[in-house]
Amino acid sequence: MTHWNDADLAEAGAAEELDLESERADGTLRAPVTMWVVRSGGQLYVRSVKGTAGPWYRGVRSRHQGRVTAGGVRRDVAFRPADPGEYPAVDAAYREKYGRYTAVVEHVLTDTARASTLRLEPR
Template identity: 75%
Template sequence: MTTWKGSDLEQIGAAEELDLQSERADGTLRDPVTMWVVRAGDHVYVRSVKGPDGPWYRAMQSRHQGRIEAGGVQQEVTFREADPGEYADVDAAYRDKYGRYTSIVEHVLTDRARASTLRLERR
């Protein structure tokens, strides 16, 4: 696992949204998907509101890598499934960062969404 540089971690964590492009089996990038991103500790996470059935999440399964852009940072990443032990910290990060969107944030706090929690690691 490659750790994030301090400034990149701060910028991505502070960004309101992240653009994620997963790689196809042939290595080309899919169109970007815009989503919420949170920082918990020294890690960056995303979740699919639709859980593992979400289209972008299913597409990510072919290679588990891609590119993100957020807060002025563009980075090649590996998508790692988060351990269930990380879910509570990620939940807290979503509540803290996006709690003002009460009716929306609850959608990323369901068991279905938790099952799609991905830790984004620098490549």
């Protein structure tokens, strides 16, 4: 596993949103999807509100790689399923960062959304 450098981790983790482009089978990138991103420890995570049935999530699962842009950081990444043991810390990161959006943040804290938790690993 490749790790984020401190500057990129801090900048991307602090960004309000992240643009995610998943890679198609032919290596081209899909149109970007804007979503929330959270940092937990030395890792960055995203989730699909619609869980594993979400369109962008299905695209990510086809190649497990793509590109993210957040807070001035643009990196090619691998999308790795988070271990369920990581979910509580990721939940806490979502609550802390986006808690002011009370009506919305609860949607990323459901069991359906948790099942789609992906760790973003630089490549």
